[in-house]
Amino acid sequence: MREGSGPAVGATIPAANARAAPQRCAPKLVNRRRLGLRRPGRRKSYGRMTARVGLIGLGNFAQRNIIPGIVRARDVELAAIYDQSPNAVRAVAETLPPGAVCSSATELIQRRDLDLIYVATPSIAHAELVEAIIGAGRHVICEKPFATNYQEAARLASLAKTAGVVNAIDHEMRYSAIYRGIRDRVQEGYLGNVVMSALTFSSDYAVKPKYPATYYWSFGSLRDHTGGLLRQSISHFIDLYLFMFGGIQPHGGYCATMVKAKPELVESISSTGERVLSAGPLRAVDADDAIALAGRLTNGAPASITATWSAPVPTGTRWMIQGDEGMLVYEGNETGGLWGDALRGARIGKTISDLQLPQEIFPDTYPTGPKYMSALVGAEIEDVVRVIGGGSDGMFATFDSECEVWKIIEAWDK
Ligand SMILES: NC(=O)c1ccc[n+]([C@@H]2O[C@H](COP(=O)([O-])OP(=O)(O)OC[C@H]3O[C@@H](n4cnc5c(N)ncnc54)[C@H](O)[C@@H]3O)[C@@H](O)[C@H]2O)c1
Incomplete structure (x- = not known):
């Protein structure tokens, strides 16, 4: 591809x-x-x-x-x-x-x-x-x-x-300096032969009323709205596995619905600016909100994704990637937990330190949440x-690569 x-x-x-x-x-x-x-x-x-x-x-x-x-x-x-x-x-x-x-x-x-x-x-x-x-x-x-x-x-x-x-x-x-940086290191051989990659992700997306109803319900909790953690959120990380490592092949996994019912949202907004939860009967949830997925990279190295989005104390994104000659570790710690920290790593025999990243495409926006995300979308549109206009080597995901993402989602969501 x-x-x-x-x-x-x-x-x-x-x-x-x-x-x-x-x-x-x-x-x-x-x-x-x-x-x-x-x-x-x-x-x-x-x-x-x-x-x-x-x-x-x-x-x-x-x-x-x-x-x-x-x-x-x-x-x-x-x-x-x-x-x-x-x-x-x-x-x-x-x-x-x-x-x-x-x-x-x-x-x-x-x-x-x-x-x-x-x-x-x-x-x-x-x-x-x-x-x-x-x-x-x-x-x-x-x-x-x-x-x-x-x-x-x-x-x-x-x-x-x-x-x-x-x-x-x-x-x-894909347009974040972090993920371009990881991809470059993998391709340059900084890690040698990759021997394992582990991603954990935790957010409060599906349980916090601060999100609009479309998130709290449709995307958060309802399968017939293409909702759930795997489709809505982990699809991004599967895409990153394709982008950074050239692929991930599912090898078993388990998707669970841990919060099986939750309060309806009511229209009003509280004094703290949050949507209010109804005190009435709970409504059933049928989409996944906690997953543990195993796979292997194209060279046979084990790779995993463990995630929840019903965490009362969200901790964001952590990647740990080990090779036989080096390692990389990344922790996203801004509010949404997707970015914010330095990429750290070490080659064999050296101490772990911050690594230089490629230039941000819009450097003034990093890493302030929505503004940064909109800058990434702007970079992608450009x-x-x-x-x-006839240029080559676009970095964006395509319909073909997204078919691969769907294949992986459906294999994991058995
Ligand atoms: N890339 C990301 O990081 C990211 C993040 C959040 C959401 N999303 C995706 O973006 C999409 C939209 O999410 P959202 O949060 O804006 O949802 P939303 O419900 O807030 O907005 C969707 C809009 O589409 C309109 N709409 C629905 N069907 C339509 C139709 N047939 N014709 C014209 N308009 C129609 C609705 O009226 C609504 O205004 C979803 O697929 C969601 O998964 C992507």
Whole structure:
């Protein structure tokens, strides 16, 4: 699998897809001079220096991270929006020109002035929207979990390949200096031969009322909303195993629902700014909230993920990676527990110390939580736009790599 390797603009499309031919809908990108791209004889026809993004789904993640990410990304602008909820549209629309608001997803997808469409709805709506976007010959980024199962994801990946559109999944942690740093060390041989990798992750995502109902219930606790720890959260870490180590093959594991029922949320907000829990009857939970998963890396080394998101005292992310010539250890300790500390390590015979990391793509944002996450999303969007403009070696997750993630999820979730 090659990551981030969607075809360049102008790739040949089979006759069956002539309606979606890239010549007609070709992204008219991008500041090619700044990006160092050359396409002799074609540059004039792009006619514009900025990539125009359409966004479908304007909920929590879009408002907190995707839109600020688009604003931060260079040579990218938010040009069209749609959400089925008028409230969500209102919350975003006032910062945009009136022409940006579309009255349906179809209207947005059929617009001819967009270079890229970002789908930020819950997974349940991905298949229909992404299929329509591919059918219109548009390049696409989709939120994770991609669709609702492997089969759906594989069908969309195959459609995207046939249509020749650049396709990406939002696994923004790939753009963090920490994970790029670990990947570089693994590839450079700092560890020698990797002999084991262990990840633990603990958060309060599924039990704290501070999160909106969509998190506390749908994503947190309900399987038919593609909810649960494995799909919603560990999918990011499975992707990181692919990104940093080239793969992980499941070898047994166990997913449990430890909090089997919990209070409903009521609308009001407490004086401390938290949502209030109902004193009424508890509602049943059916998605996993605690897991212990075993696997092996491509060289046969054991690898594990142990995680919970119903921890009263969350401790965040810890990676311990051992090789026969060195070791790496990383602990995420900011509020969400995903980043914040230094990457430490040692080569054989040396003492453990902080290691130099690659430069953050937006150095001013590290490591202040949501702002940092939106910067990672912005970096990812820039990278997708660069590949749409003809660049190579995108670092982003693709529909194909996400099919691999789904395969692993389904193998572990027996
Ligand atoms: N990459 C990450 O780190 C990360 C983090 C959190 C959430 N997410 C993912 O982002 C997605 C959205 O999450 P969220 O927290 O913003 O959810 P949300 O419920 O807050 O927002 C979703 C929005 O999509 C809209 N919507 C639903 N179906 C639609 C449709 N068919 N057409 C148009 N609009 C539709 C809803 O009205 C809502 O405004 C989910 O897939 C979630 O797993 C990703």
